[in-house]
Amino acid sequence: MSCDIPILRLGAVALALSAVALPARADQLQSIMQHKELRCGTFADVPPFAAPDPKTRKMVGFDVDLCNAIAKHWGVSATIKPVSVEARVPEVKLGRVDVTIANLAYTIGRAKEIQFSDPYYIAKEMLAVPASDPATHKADFKGKRLSAAKGSTSELGVKLNGSEPLTFQDTGSVFMAVEQHKSAGMVANTMTITKLVADSQKSAVPLKMIDDPMLLEPICVGMKQGEPALLAKVNETLLAMDKAGEINQIWNKWLGPNTEFKMVRTDKVVALKDLKFDPIP
Amino acid sequence: MQGFNLFAILLNPGFRAMLLNGLGMTFVVAICSWVLAMTLGLLLLVIRLTPGRIANGAVVAYISYHQNVPTLVQLMLWYFGIASLLPGALQGWLGDHHGEVIFAIIGLGLCQAAYFSEDLRSGLRAVGRGQIEAARALGHSYLGSMRFVLMPQALRNALPALVNHTVSLFKNSSLAMAIGVVELTQAVREVENESFRTFEVYLVATILYLGCSLTIMAMGAVLSQRARLAGAR
Numbered sequence: 247m248s249c250d251i252p253i254l255r256l257g258a259v260a261l262a263l264s265a266v267a268l269p270a271r272a273d274q275l276q277s278i279m280q281h282k283e284l285r286c287g288t289f290a291d292v293p294p295f296a297a298p299d300p301k302t303r304k305m306v307g308f309d310v311d312l313c314n315a316i317a318k319h320w321g322v323s324a325t326i327k328p329v330s331v332e333a334r335v336p337e338v339k340l341g342r343v344d345v346t347i348a349n350l351a352y353t354i355g356r357a358k359e360i361q362f363s364d365p366y367y368i369a370k371e372m373l374a375v376p377a378s379d380p381a382t383h384k385a386d387f388k389g390k391r392l393s394a395a396k397g398s399t400s401e402l403g404v405k406l407n408g409s410e411p412l413t414f415q416d417t418g419s420v421f422m423a424v425e426q427h428k429s430a431g432m433v434a435n436t437m438t439i440t441k442l443v444a445d446s447q448k449s450a451v452p453l454k455m456i457d458d459p460m461l462l463e464p465i466c467v468g469m470k471q472g473e474p475a476l477l478a479k480v481n482e483t484l485l486a487m488d489k490a491g492e493i494n495q496i497w498n499k500w501l502g503p504n505t506e507f508k509m510v511r512t513d514k515v516v517a518l519k520d521l522k523f524d525p526i527p
Numbered sequence: 528m529q530g531f532n533l534f535a536i537l538l539n540p541g542f543r544a545m546l547l548n549g550l551g552m553t554f555v556v557a558i559c560s561w562v563l564a565m566t567l568g569l570l571l572l573v574i575r576l577t578p579g580r581i582a583n584g585a586v587v588a589y590i591s592y593h594q595n596v597p598t599l600v601q602l603m604l605w606y607f608g609i610a611s612l613l614p615g616a617l618q619g620w621l622g623d624h625h626g627e628v629i630f631a632i633i634g635l636g637l638c639q640a641a642y643f644s645e646d647l648r649s650g651l652r653a654v655g656r657g658q659i660e661a662a663r664a665l666g667h668s669y670l671g672s673m674r675f676v677l678m679p680q681a682l683r684n685a686l687p688a689l690v691n692h693t694v695s696l697f698k699n700s701s702l703a704m705a706i707g708v709v710e711l712t713q714a715v716r717e718v719e720n721e722s723f724r725t726f727e728v729y730l731v732a733t734i735l736y737l738g739c740s741l742t743i744m745a746m747g748a749v750l751s752q753r754a755r756l757a758g759a760r
Contacts, residue, residue, distance in 0.1 A: 391622070393707070397720050412627070412707045419607070423707070426611055427622040527721075 275475040278344055282322045286313035287343035287468075290328035294500040294507065295349050308500035309347045312366075315492055316345075319483050335359050338468050345480065346468035351399075352518065353526040361471045363480045365464030365521065366493055368513045371403040372439040373456040374446075375431035376424065384458050393420045393429035399526060400433040403460035406524055417442075425451045433460050437507060462523035481517075488515040536727045542718045549714025550735060556631050556700045556710055561693060563636030568643030575648060586644075593641035599702050602634040606706040631703035635696065642692045650685025651677060683754045690747030694740050711735060 278284050288296035288309045296307040305326045317324035329337045329348070338346040339359050351369060352362050373384055373392065381387065388408040394400035396413040404411040412429045414420050421442055423429045432453075434442070439455055446453040467480050487493050497511045498504065536542050575586045593601070606627060610618060621629060654677055662672030704713035715732040719725050 397716065413713075414707055415705065422607055426607070427615065427619045428610075428626055428707075429622065 273475050274341075274344060274470060274473045275479055278322060278476075279320070283325055284313070284317040284320065284322050284345070285325045285327055285343045286310075286317075287327050287329045287334060287337045287346040287348060288313065289334075289348045290330060292331075292349070294505070296326070296328065308496060309349065311496045311499070312493070313345070313347050315487060315496065316480070316483050319487070320479070335468065338470055341470055344469070344476070348468075349465055350468045351463035351526065352466050355527060356468070357525075359471075360468045361473070361477055362464075362518060363467035363469065363477065364484060364515050364517050365466045365513070366484055366488065366515050367465040367497075367511060368521075368523075369463040369465055370436045370459035371400050371433055371461035371463070372436050373431050373433050373460050374424070374439045374443050374453045375456060377452045377454040379430070379454075382456065384456055384460055387430055387456075390430040391428075393423040393432045394434070395420055398434075399461060399463065400435070402526060403433050407460055421446075424453065425449060427451075431456070437509065461526070462521075463526065464518065464521060464523065466518070481515075484515045531726065532724070533727050533730070536718065536722060536724055536731055539722075542722060542728075545714045545718050546711070546731065546735075549709060549711040552628070552709055552714075553697075553700050553711040553739075556628065556635065556703055556708065557697045559632045560636035560639060560700070561696055563632060564639035564643050564696065567637065567640035568647060571640060571644035572647045572651070575644070590641040590645060593638045594645075598635070598638050598699055599705055601638050602631060602702055602706055605630045605634040627703070627707040631700075631706060631708050635699060635703070639692065639696045639699075642695075643689065646685045646688040646692060647681060649688070650683070651681040653684045654680045683751070683756075686747065686751045686754060690744060690750075693747070694743050697740060697743060698736065 286309075288305065288307070291297045292307075294307050295309045296305055298304065299306045305328060310326055313326060314324045327337070327343050329343070329346075331348075334346050334348045334350055335356055336359075337343050346360075349369075350356075350362075352365065356362075373387065375381065375387070384407055390409055391412050392404045392407075392409045393412045393414065394404050395417055396415055401411050401413055409430075412423060414423065417434060417438060420432050420434065424432045425446070432439075432442075436459075443453045443455050467484070469476055469480065484493070493515070494511055497509075501507045501509045501511075503510060536546075571586050571589065574582050577583075610621065610626065610630060613621070618626075658676055658680065659672055662676040663669075667675065700710055701712040703710050704716075709717075711732060715728050719728045722728065
């Protein structure tokens, strides 16, 4: 079919445009409440955050439970939409999902595209150095060489600290570099550093963890920009869930001391603007 | 998606400095390892020409190892393996003084020496037997006939192969990124990580590598032009 009369074609375009534009103008929170459905973007296969259960084929994990809990508070049903790691920001920006709950760290670049809730967890990049090193602060390693994985946020942490990065493809080499005195220390996430420091106690060069984190990565819920009502509601719900101990409960089920990850959640939900940190560019 | 914009890379002072520093490091690694490889290659050739059977076997073993084990493995062996056998104080000193660059030069240089030595040997074997006999008959000593008669001809024969292997040494310098050297390829990856302009930054790298490799080949062509005998084919 073709519209040969220009005015008709213009009309068709205008009609199509208005059909697309109309729902977008409605408040997203209202729309969620009307449809009684909260669409959550999660990882497709990243345990323990969101991955299909081998038996039931249903999506399970920390992020899935968090999404379900939020939906329950709102009296709506949750729909889990697995998205690829790179699509976490675009999917929510384009409105294909209402919120992204996928271990999403706040960065300046992402904050230009979407809006972030208050963080419910703060991931940290930590520094491990030989136990024999008398230094106790990350500032002591300014200008020194620190090893990290290539292209990681750990490498970014090294640069932001004013240290010189020595980078390798895999964590094993990053660790070996410290063991062989090729670097003054290594940077990785808390989980990795904790494990490596424990492993290194039997080696020739035992390591220790420096207390102050190299980098803070607030983990937040991602939403479309220009939706203040939705943002306020998500923040309010996260705070209420945290006070009631609900987030800790979900945390302990997937990441807590009785799981293989053995992580203790000490963070509280705090307003993003009250958090003092150097945001990742 | 952002559109193609080469100037976003070239006009950004931070990115430009990263790429130029990377290029500089590529030159340092390539030139130093070339000098090491050529010196060692000549030494290996001299040992090979002596009649000693054990010395000969050692050179053959050296060449077999360096030609048949991936260069990346050789670099890893130097950086993580052999380095760990050194005394702690030396390891610490190397760590403070860009040990990865030193080991990259050693690893690449030793590997390339095997190729250079074989190139020179094949060049020497292509020189007719009559040449050494004539040189000796004219009263040159063995070393004298080598120096004035055989080696100039051998070098001329070996030149194309030497130029090819010089280009491959230059390109192999990018393997040094695996042991943490921030040479051109690593710098490119870092710029890509920060700018997300994958196509542009790899295009810049391609042009830089291509330009340098073609320059090496052009220099080789000029050299072989000069070395050509009048009337030779």
